[in-house]
Every structure is written in C-alpha cells, then in structure tokens.
Amino acid sequence: MTSAEWQVYGRRKVYGSPWVELWLDDVSIPGTGRIEHHVIRMPRASTTAVVTDEQGLVLLIYRHRFITGRWGWEVPAGWADPGEEPADAIAREVEEETGWRPGRVELMTEYDAMAGISDAHFRAYHATGCTRIGEPQDIAEAARVEWVPEAEVVKLLVGGEVSDGPSHAALSFYLGPHRLAASGR
Missing domain, CATH: 3.90.79.10 (Nucleoside Triphosphate Pyrophosphohydrolase)
Incomplete structure (x- = not known):
C-alpha cells in the first residue's frame, strides 16, 4: 500500500480574528477525490x-x-x-x-x-x-x-x-x- 500527499489547489478564508482563522481548502485526497476541507489556523504561537x-x-x-x-x-x-x-x-x-x-x-x-x-x-x-x-x-x-x-x-x-x-x-x-x-x- 502506498500513500500520497493531499494536493492543495487553493484556499479561502471564511473567518478571521487575532486568535483564530477558519479556512476552506480545495484539496484532492488520494483514493477519495477533490473536496473542500475545513482548516482551523492559529495565527500566533x-x-x-x-x-x-x-x-x-x-x-x-x-x-x-x-x-x-x-x-x-x-x-x-x-x-x-x-x-x-x-x-x-x-x-x-x-x-x-x-x-x-x-x-x-x-x-x-x-x-x-x-x-x-x-x-x-x-x-x-x-x-x-x-x-x-x-x-x-x-x-x-x-x-x-x-x-x-x-x-x-x-x-x-x-x-x-x-x-x-x-x-x-x-x-x-x-x-x-x-x-x-x-x-x-
């Protein structure tokens, strides 16, 4: 069985503040296909x-x-x-x-x-x-x-x-x- 990395085609911010951001990433998942995947990003360490x-x-x-x-x-x-x-x-x-x-x-x-x-x-x-x-x-x-x-x-x-x-x-x-x-x- 081989695995591959997900491919990212683009992303868009849905919400953002100094504490948290919500993004929708357009990704292709090996064996599944292309979907929008939600991602929570933290802008600070x-x-x-x-x-x-x-x-x-x-x-x-x-x-x-x-x-x-x-x-x-x-x-x-x-x-x-x-x-x-x-x-x-x-x-x-x-x-x-x-x-x-x-x-x-x-x-x-x-x-x-x-x-x-x-x-x-x-x-x-x-x-x-x-x-x-x-x-x-x-x-x-x-x-x-x-x-x-x-x-x-x-x-x-x-x-x-x-x-x-x-x-x-x-x-x-x-x-x-x-x-x-x-x-x-």
Missing part, C-alpha cells in the same frame, strides 16, 4: 509551561472554561505576541497568570495538537527557579494558584481533573519522557 520547584512541587492554576463548562487544573499557557519569542511569551504568561517569575525556561517538546483539522502548534516548556513577585496580574485566568506535589498531579491527571489538552500533554510529557531523558534511561 501557542505555549505552555510545567513550572516546578526544588521540592518537587508543580505550579498549577484552577480555572473554569466556559466553552466546556468545566472547572479543572491547568499549567500556565498563552500565545506569543507578534515578534515575541515563544520562550519569552511563556515566561510572561507564567508571571501574569500566577504571580511567579521564572528564572529558567527550557523547551521540553513541540507537537501539533489536531493535525487533521488545525495547524495549532504547541511548545511545552519547563520553567524553574521562580521568584514570587506578587499577585497574578490577570485575575480572569485562575480562581486559585497552587504549588501541588507531583504525586497529587498524577492523581489529578488520572482522575480527569486536568482536562485541558495542552496542560495534559505538557504534564504527561514532563512526568514521563522528559524525566526519563533527564535520567539517561
């Missing part, structure tokens, strides 16, 4: 960070998401402004959302969250060496900001209390592959 301290605590925010109607735990996240480096953007977001300023920010992984329908590309960072600078600047971001023990983070993940995809991916990567790579295994 998306970032998340797992923030940890020396005692094995993870900085999480507890918030409500009106779209899903759910409360849950998340890692700090946000978009890079035009011309802003994603690592600088996540450092800014951590500070705005939590009141803690990261000392060091390192890229852990990158991934395409919904590659079949969107170009949403996420970068997940590990932030350490934080300094408390005050209360969070954006009070709409979180009802609570807490340092949570890693064992409790695992329970939150398993128990479905981290339902946000980028947070789930970043925490799972940190607790799994990132940790194994750091230990040399």
Whole structure:
C-alpha cells in the first residue's frame, strides 16, 4: 500500500480574528477525490509551561472554561505576541497568570495538537527557579494558584481533573519522557 500527499489547489478564508482563522481548502485526497476541507489556523504561537520547584512541587492554576463548562487544573499557557519569542511569551504568561517569575525556561517538546483539522502548534516548556513577585496580574485566568506535589498531579491527571489538552500533554510529557531523558534511561 502506498500513500500520497493531499494536493492543495487553493484556499479561502471564511473567518478571521487575532486568535483564530477558519479556512476552506480545495484539496484532492488520494483514493477519495477533490473536496473542500475545513482548516482551523492559529495565527500566533501557542505555549505552555510545567513550572516546578526544588521540592518537587508543580505550579498549577484552577480555572473554569466556559466553552466546556468545566472547572479543572491547568499549567500556565498563552500565545506569543507578534515578534515575541515563544520562550519569552511563556515566561510572561507564567508571571501574569500566577504571580511567579521564572528564572529558567527550557523547551521540553513541540507537537501539533489536531493535525487533521488545525495547524495549532504547541511548545511545552519547563520553567524553574521562580521568584514570587506578587499577585497574578490577570485575575480572569485562575480562581486559585497552587504549588501541588507531583504525586497529587498524577492523581489529578488520572482522575480527569486536568482536562485541558495542552496542560495534559505538557504534564504527561514532563512526568514521563522528559524525566526519563533527564535520567539517561
């Protein structure tokens, strides 16, 4: 069995804002034919960070998401402004959302969250060496900001209390592959 790339003949924007765009792409799918395929494009780089301290605590925010109607735990996240480096953007977001300023920010992984329908590309960072600078600047971001023990983070993940995809991916990567790579295994 051979596979081939989809051929794109054209695209048109249906809707656009600074946060999201909806396009219809005229494509030919091998074995299927030509169709209009909807594509969600994200005009800005998306970032998340797992923030940890020396005692094995993870900085999480507890918030409500009106779209899903759910409360849950998340890692700090946000978009890079035009011309802003994603690592600088996540450092800014951590500070705005939590009141803690990261000392060091390192890229852990990158991934395409919904590659079949969107170009949403996420970068997940590990932030350490934080300094408390005050209360969070954006009070709409979180009802609570807490340092949570890693064992409790695992329970939150398993128990479905981290339902946000980028947070789930970043925490799972940190607790799994990132940790194994750091230990040399």
